[in-house]
Structure formats: structure tokens, C-alpha cells
Amino acid sequence: MPTYDYQCNNCEHIFEVLQKLDDPDPECPLCTCPQVTRLLCAPAICTRGDGTASRVESEIKKRLGQGRAGDALRLADKAVNLVGKRKGMDKIKAARDKLRGHLSPGA
Numbered sequence: 320m321p322t323y324d325y326q327c328n329n330c331e332h333i334f335e336v337l338q339k340l341d342d343p344d345p346e347c348p349l350c351t352c353p354q355v356t357r358l359l360c361a362p363a364i365c366t367r368g369d370g371t372a373s374r375v376e377s378e379i380k381k382r383l384g385q386g387r388a389g390d391a392l393r394l395a396d397k398a399v400n401l402v403g404k405r406k407g408m409d410k411i412k413a414a415r416d417k418l419r420g421h422l423s424p425g426a
């Protein structure tokens with residue numbers, strides 16, 4: 320089953336859901352709002368323009384704040400892979416490398 324990334328239209332929380340293609344859209348796990356948008360590329364990254372880096376950065380911080388460093392690293396990785404050339408992404412790369420240093424298994 321594929322994993323889909325969704326963003327809540329209400330609180331802008333981004334989450335991943337394992338589901339079949341024809342499953343209905345899920346609810347937001349934070350605020351239970353049923354209005355969610357499926358992100359076709361990756362969390363926080365589909366947003367247009369120069370806001371991408373700061374958006375990704377705030378998502379990373381949010382995850383770190385929740386103690387989800389692995390998720391934060393995954394998000395940073397996706398962002399760097401997909402839109403690493405965009406303005407402001409240098410700090411995301413730096414954050415990614417730092418996280419990776421913290422999390423690398425057996426290091």
C-alpha cells in the first residue's frame with residue numbers, strides 16, 4: 320500500500336497515511352478536520368514559491384518539538400531531494416546534515 324502525504328486545510332498539519340488508491344481522504348489526526356489536501360509530491364514541499372524553505376523548516380522544528388527526529392530527518396531529506404535548489408534551501412540542507420549526524424545508526 321502506498322503512503323500519501325496530506326495537509327490539513329484547517330491547522331496545516333502535515334501527516335502521512337497508508338492507504339489504497341480508492342480509500343477516502345482521511346481526517347486530520349490533530350484537529351479531526353475532514354478537509355485535507357493530498358500532497359502530490361512531499362510534505363511541505365508542494366507549496367509554491369520562496370516560502371518553501373521556511374515552511375519546511377517550521378515543519379522540521381515542529382517534528383523535533385514533538386520528539387520525532389526521525390520524521391524530521393525524513394522530511395528534510397525529501398525536501399532536499401525534491402527542491403534542494405530553491406531559494407533558502409541551504410539551511411534545510413544544513414539542518415538535514417545535522418539531524419543525520421545525530422541519528423545515524425551505529426555512529
Ligand SMILES: [Zn+2]
Nearest residue numbers: 327330347350
Ligand atoms: Zn488539522
